[in-house]
Amino acid sequence: MTTAADYSEKIPNNVDLREDRRLQRALESWQPNFLSWWESMGPTLPTRDVYLRTAVSVGREGWAHFDHVAMKDYRWGIFLAERDRDRRIAFGQHKGEPAWQRVPGEYRAELLRLIVVQGDTEPASVEQQRNLGATAPSLYDLRNLFQVNVEEGRHLWAMVYLLHAYFGREGREEAEELLHRNSGSEDAPRILGAFNEETPDWLSFFMFTYFTDRDGKYQLGTLKESGFDPLSRTCEFMLKEESHHMFVGTTGIDRVVERTAQLMTEHDTDDVIAHRGIPLEIIQKYINFHYSVSLDLFGSETSTNVANYFAAGLKGRWNEERRRDDHQLTNESTMVDVITEDGEIGRAEVAALVGLNTDLRGHYIADCQIGINRWNKSLESAGLTQRLRLPHVSFNRKVGAFKGIEATPDGALISADEWTQRKSAWLPTDVDKTYVRSLMRPVHERGKIAAWIAPPRNGINGKPFDYEYVHLT
Numbered sequence: 120m121t122t123a124a125d126y127s128e129k130i131p132n133n134v135d136l137r138e139d140r141r142l143q144r145a146l147e148s149w150q151p152n153f154l155s156w157w158e159s160m161g162p163t164l165p166t167r168d169v170y171l172r173t174a175v176s177v178g179r180e181g182w183a184h185f186d187h188v189a190m191k192d193y194r195w196g197i198f199l200a201e202r203d204r205d206r207r208i209a210f211g212q213h214k215g216e217p218a219w220q221r222v223p224g225e226y227r228a229e230l231l232r233l234i235v236v237q238g239d240t241e242p243a244s245v246e247q248q249r250n251l252g253a254t255a256p257s258l259y260d261l262r263n264l265f266q267v268n269v270e271e272g273r274h275l276w277a278m279v280y281l282l283h284a285y286f287g288r289e290g291r292e293e294a295e296e297l298l299h300r301n302s303g304s305e306d307a308p309r310i311l312g313a314f315n316e317e318t319p320d321w322l323s324f325f326m327f328t329y330f331t332d333r334d335g336k337y338q339l340g341t342l343k344e345s346g347f348d349p350l351s352r353t354c355e356f357m358l359k360e361e362s363h364h365m366f367v368g369t370t371g372i373d374r375v376v377e378r379t380a381q382l383m384t385e386h387d388t389d390d391v392i393a394h395r396g397i398p399l400e401i402i403q404k405y406i407n408f409h410y411s412v413s414l415d416l417f418g419s420e421t422s423t424n425v426a427n428y429f430a431a432g433l434k435g436r437w438n439e440e441r442r443r444d445d446h447q448l449t450n451e452s453t454m455v456d457v458i459t460e461d462g463e464i465g466r467a468e469v470a471a472l473v474g475l476n477t478d479l480r481g482h483y484i485a486d487c488q489i490g491i492n493r494w495n496k497s498l499e500s501a502g503l504t505q506r507l508r509l510p511h512v513s514f515n516r517k518v519g520a521f522k523g524i525e526a527t528p529d530g531a532l533i534s535a536d537e538w539t540q541r542k543s544a545w546l547p548t549d550v551d552k553t554y555v556r557s558l559m560r561p562v563h564e565r566g567k568i569a570a571w572i573a574p575p576r577n578g579i580n581g582k583p584f585d586y587e588y589v590h591l592t
C-alpha cells in the first residue's frame with residue numbers, strides 16, 4: 120500500500136490512479152473544467168504565489184508540505200486515509216459485516232445523494248469567499264483564506280473521485296453539475312441554504328469558518344463511519360485538513376474580541392465605533408446569525424431518511440465506535456425539540472433512530488460552546504463583565520420544528536409582529552453590515568495588521584507573523 124503521492128502525475132493521488140486508465144482519463148477530462156471553474160469562480164485577488172500547505176501523504180508523520188506556490192498550480196490531489204483491511208461496519212443492520220469496497224446496489228441512490236450533497240458544499244464556500252482577498256486584514260490572514268480555499272477545492276476533488284470511480288455515467292454527470300451550480304445563483308443555486316448566503320466581510324468569514332465549517336466537520340464525522348469504505352477513508356482524511364479551517368474561525372473571532380476588549384478598556388467605553396473597532400453587540404449579532412443558519416444545516420429534529428441511512432450502514436453517529444450501546448438503536452428512544460400541542464416550545468420522546476439529527480446537532484452545539492467560553496475568557500481577563508453567548512435553538516430558524524415560529528435569543532416565543540419590531544437588536548442590520556464593511560480595508564503590507572483585529576499569537580508552520588506569506592502581483 121503506497122501512501123505517498125506521486126507528484127509527477129497530473130493528479131497527485133494515493134489511490135493507484137495509474138492502474139485504472141479509464142478512471143484516470145475521466146478525471147483528466149474533468150480537470151480542465153475544474154480549473155476554469157477556479158479561474159472564474161475562485162479567488163479574485165491576483166497573486167504571484169502563496170505560502171500553502173499541500174497534502175502529500177496521509178501517514179501520521181509529515182502528511183503536508185509547505186511552500187510558496189502559484190495558486191493555479193496548486194496540486195489538488197486525491198488522498199484517502201489508509202485502508203484497514205479488517206474494517207467492519209460498526210452500526211445498523213449490517214453491523215459486523217466487512218466494510219463495502221464497492222457500492223451496494225440497493226443503496227446506490229442514497230450513497231450518490233449523500234456524496235453529491237457533501238460535494239456541493241465544498242466549491243460553494245470558495246465561491247462565497249472569492250472577493251475577501253481584496254480586503255484581507257494582513258498577509259497572514261490572506262494566506263489562511265487561500266489555504267481554506269484550496270483545501271475546499273481539494274475536498275471537491277475528493278468527492279468527484281468517488282463519483283467517477285464508483286457511480287459510472289451518473290457519477291460523471293453529477294461531477295459536472297457540481298461545477299455548474301453556484302452559490303447564490305438564481306437558476307442553479309447550491310443545494311443547502313447556508314451555502315447561498317454571502318460572505319461579504321472578514322467577520323462573516325471567521326463566523327463561517329467557525330460555525331459553518333464546523334457543521335461540515337460533524338457531517339464528515341458521520342460519513343467517516345460509513346460502511347462504504349472509500350467514502351469513510353476519504354472523509355477521514357478531509358477531517359484532518361478541516362481542523363485548520365476550525366482554527367482559522369476560532370482564532371479569528373478570538374482576535375476580533377481581543378482587539379475590541381482592548382479598545383473598550385483603553386477608552387473606557389462600550390462604543391468602540393469611534394475607535395474603528397467592532398462592538399461586542401455587533402459580534403453577538405453575527406454569532407446569532409451564523410449559528411442559527413448553521414443549525415439549519417442539521418435538518419429537521421426528526422428524520423426518517425436519516426434513520427434509514429443509519430439502519431443501512433451509510434451514515435453513522437459522531438464517534439460511533441466510542442458509543443456504549445448496541446449501535447442499532449432499534450428499541451431506543453430519545454428527546455427532541457418540538458412545538459407542543461399548546462403551541463409552546465417543548466420536548467417530545469421519539470424513536471432514537473428518527474432523532475439522529477438531534478443527536479448530531481447536540482454534539483455540534485457543545486463544540487460551538489467551547490469557542491464562546493474561550494472568547495469570554497479573553498473578555499474576563501481584560502476585566503470586562505460583558506459576555507458572548509449562543510442563542511437558543513429556536514431563534515431565527517428556517518428548518519425543523521421552529522421554522523414556523525419566532526423566538527427571542529432566550530427562547531421565548533414571540534409574535535411575528537414583535538419579531539419584526541425587535542429583530543434588529545438580534546441580527547446584523549444593514550447599518551451594522553455597512554459599518555463592518557467600512558472597516559474592511561486591505562492591509563497587504565508585510566508585518567502590518569488592520570486596526571479592528573489583534574495580530575495572531577503565532578505564525579504558520581513556525582514562521583513569524585511578519586513573514587511574506589503572500590506575494591501579490
Ligand SMILES: [Fe+2]
Pocket residue numbers: 241270271274335361
Ligand atoms: Fe471541506
Ligand SMILES: [Fe+2]
Pocket residue numbers: 271332335361364
Ligand atoms: Fe472546510
